[in-house]
Amino acid sequence: xxxxxxxxxxxxxxxxxxxxxxxxxxxxxxxxxxxxxxxxxxxxxxxxxxxxxxxxxxxxxxxxxxxxxxxxxxxxxxxxxxxxxxxxxxxxxxxxxxxxxxxxxxxxxxxxxxxxxxxxxxxxxxxxxxxxxxxxxxxxxxxxxxxxxxxxxxxxxxxxxxxxxxxxxxxxxxxxxxxxxxxxxxxxxxxxxxxxxxxxxxxxxxxxxxxxxxxxxxxxx
Numbered sequence: 001x002x003x004x005x006x007x008x009x010x011x012x013x014x015x016x017x018x019x020x021x022x023x024x025x026x027x028x029x030x031x032x033x034x035x036x037x038x039x040x041x042x043x044x045x046x047x048x049x050x051x052x053x054x055x056x057x058x059x060x061x062x063x064x065x066x067x068x069x070x071x072x073x074x075x076x077x078x079x080x081x082x083x084x085x086x087x088x089x090x091x092x093x094x095x096x097x098x099x100x101x102x103x104x105x106x107x108x109x110x111x112x113x114x115x116x117x118x119x120x121x122x123x124x125x126x127x128x129x130x131x132x133x134x135x136x137x138x139x140x141x142x143x144x145x146x147x148x149x150x151x152x153x154x155x156x157x158x159x160x161x162x163x164x165x166x167x168x169x170x171x172x173x174x175x176x177x178x179x180x181x182x183x184x185x186x187x188x189x190x191x192x193x194x195x196x197x198x199x200x201x202x203x204x205x206x207x208x209x210x211x212x213x214x215x216x217x218x219x220x221x
């Protein structure tokens with residue numbers, strides 16, 4: 001009766017740990033955000049464990065059933081499409097339910113995008129704030145206004161088609177000269193990190209359309 005939280009690679013498949021492979025082979029069931037995406041990973045490592053879909057659109061409905069399986073003595077692993085579950089991905093509701101039901105949780109260490117992006121940024125990393133994705137519309141301005149006064153380094157996730165717009169908003173709220181670092185395609189073939197002022201980095205991405213998974217690291221006030 002245990003839930004394992006298992007981080008999966010954010011790009012390079014070699015980043016899956018030996019321990020993660022063993023856990024995924026040994027559990028009774030794997031909960032996957034997208035079974036097609038995770039199917040490729042499991043096939044690569046010759047893991048044949050049964051999978052069940054567990055994502056942000058169905059997790060409210062499936063949590064009770066999963067808790068019942070765990071209470072019946074099953075061991076279950078939770079994975080997301082990439083990185084550590086519950087970090088801007090499903091996982092919180094299930095871990096909370098496990099704690100409420102006295103079910104053991106074990107989270108394996110492993111890949112998560114914001115740590116390499118933060119270290120790569122060369123911005124102060126002794127104290128930082130992880131913001132994840134900004135609110136899409138409602139609450140976005142309020143959040144940015146609040147973060148404009150933040151003195152610690154701030155980390156954001158952003159989709160490529162929203163990057164230029166987001167950087168433009170950052171200039172309005174944080175100022176054109178605030179130092180920033182944008183990492184994309186971390187651990188993949190075309191990994192790159194662009195550093196400079198917000199204005200300089202915006203200019204780069206206006207001339208070079210961004211692709212892939214993106215992490216923004218902004219210097220504090």
